[in-house]
Amino acid sequence: MSEGEVRTPDYSRAIAGARAWRLAPTLWARMGGLLWSHAMLNAWTDREEKVAECDMGHPAPAEGCSCGVYAWQNVDVMRREGYAPKDHQHIAGVVAGRGRVIRGGLGYWVAESAVVLAFFDDGYPSPAPDDSGVPRPTKAEAVEAYGLPVIRYDDFNDFCDDYGLIRHGS
Amino acid sequence: MVHMIRMVRRGKEKREEIYEPVEWPPKRREDREPPRRGEPSPNPERRRERRREKVPAK
Numbered sequence: 078m079s080e081g082e083v084r085t086p087d088y089s090r091a092i093a094g095a096r097a098w099r100l101a102p103t104l105w106a107r108m109g110g111l112l113w114s115h116a117m118l119n120a121w122t123d124r125e126e127k128v129a130e131c132d133m134g135h136p137a138p139a140e141g142c143s144c145g146v147y148a149w150q151n152v153d154v155m156r157r158e159g160y161a162p163k164d165h166q167h168i169a170g171v172v173a174g175r176g177r178v179i180r181g182g183l184g185y186w187v188a189e190s191a192v193v194l195a196f197f198d199d200g201y202p203s204p205a206p207d208d209s210g211v212p213r214p215t216k217a218e219a220v221e222a223y224g225l226p227v228i229r230y231d232d233f234n235d236f237c238d239d240y241g242l243i244r245h246g247s
Numbered sequence: 248m249v250h251m252i253r254m255v256r257r258g259k260e261k262r263e264e265i266y267e268p269v270e271w272p273p274k275r276r277e278d279r280e281p282p283r284r285g286e287p288s289p290n291p292e293r294r295r296e297r298r299r300e301k302v303p304a305k
Contacts (some may be wrong), residue, residue, distance in 0.1 A: 090266065138263075181257075182258045188266070194273065241268050
């Protein structure tokens with residue numbers, strides 16, 4: 078397809094995904110957003126759509142480049158791949174992606190942009206504030222900041238259907 | 248650290264798809280405004296799928 082040519086959309090709904098983040102570990106990090114990628118490479122600004130950018134200057138996502146917004150296509154894959162939170166420093170949720178999307182055979186997708194729609198009750202609540210005097214972001218704080226529902230892993234499919242998302246692999 | 252992301256993106260990938268939701272950000276079904284009388288369904292790809300279901304000529 079030549080540059081500038083308009084492609085007909087494949088879907089008129091958003092793609093469903095599940096992903097995990099690391100909660101901002103410091104007050105400095107909190108300023109960028111409560112949710113950070115696992116690798117702490119970039120933050121998701123609270124309540125805003127996450128739009129992918131690439132340092133190489135090309136539109137994200139792209140073949141052969143790691144740029145783009147990542148998610149697993151469902152909860153089962155996220156858990157199977159070991160990305161479901163197992164501590165109070167990570168949080169997971171439901172995301173919806175849009176724009177150009179590349180789906181991988183291993184059950185992930187990489188999109189142009191995504192928004193958070195819900196968080197999962199993962200069974201690892203944040204502990205009460207310690208005596209260090211340094212406030213650390215908690216899962217409850219993330220839920221409150223985003224104003225989103227908390228759902229069980231088992232409710233993923235129903236939740237996505239309620240929001241009219243395209244589900245793959247489940 | 249970038250290595251970690253590249254580890255995720257491996258294996259065979261499908262061709263690029265375009266998701267252009269009519270409604271963004273997505274809303275819960277019961278929070279959506281009901282369609283006005285005479286307005287087309289806000290789900291074009293479902294209409295496309297229906298059109299494909301042709302009965303073979305006898």
